[in-house]
Amino acid sequence: MAYIEFLGFAAGFFTTLAFLPQVIKIYRTKSTKDISAGMFFILTLGLSLWIIYGASIGSLPIIIANTATVLIVFIIIIFKLKYG
Template identity: 50%
Template sequence: MGNALIDNAVLFEAVGLLAGTLTTVAYLPQVIQVWRTRSARDISLGMFLLMVSGISLWLVYGLMIGSVALIAANSVTLVLTMLVLIGKLKYGR
């Protein structure tokens, strides 16, 4: 019975890591587009302010519960969304 719990924990963490990887990588095209074109006119400032806030809280939550998947995914996603937000503030006119 103990091994099944360990196997489930590993499976759950693997699913979390895969989900986090996919949702994190989803931001790469936007980051690349903003920095390549030097334009963020059509990006919603409000959306990215909310997204950065939400991702920051997910990161804090991941740290609080010790979830490697949440910590890894949200650390990288926070950097990517911050890059878009910086691009919006710099090139969003």
């Protein structure tokens, strides 16, 4: 694996990991009142475009990181809909 590809995977890992504390906090408190649903819907759109871009240039770090982040963001959106 080339150094630059490893760097891409590391960046994607930490970017994706950044959302986990929010998921854990929502799960524990059962509260999403201070979370903007709009921000997460826009983020999902942006992440989806990154996935398309990554696929078009054949970049696994971009595809994997953004797909994982979309899954985590979907969990947050589901919590937002459930806990309002």
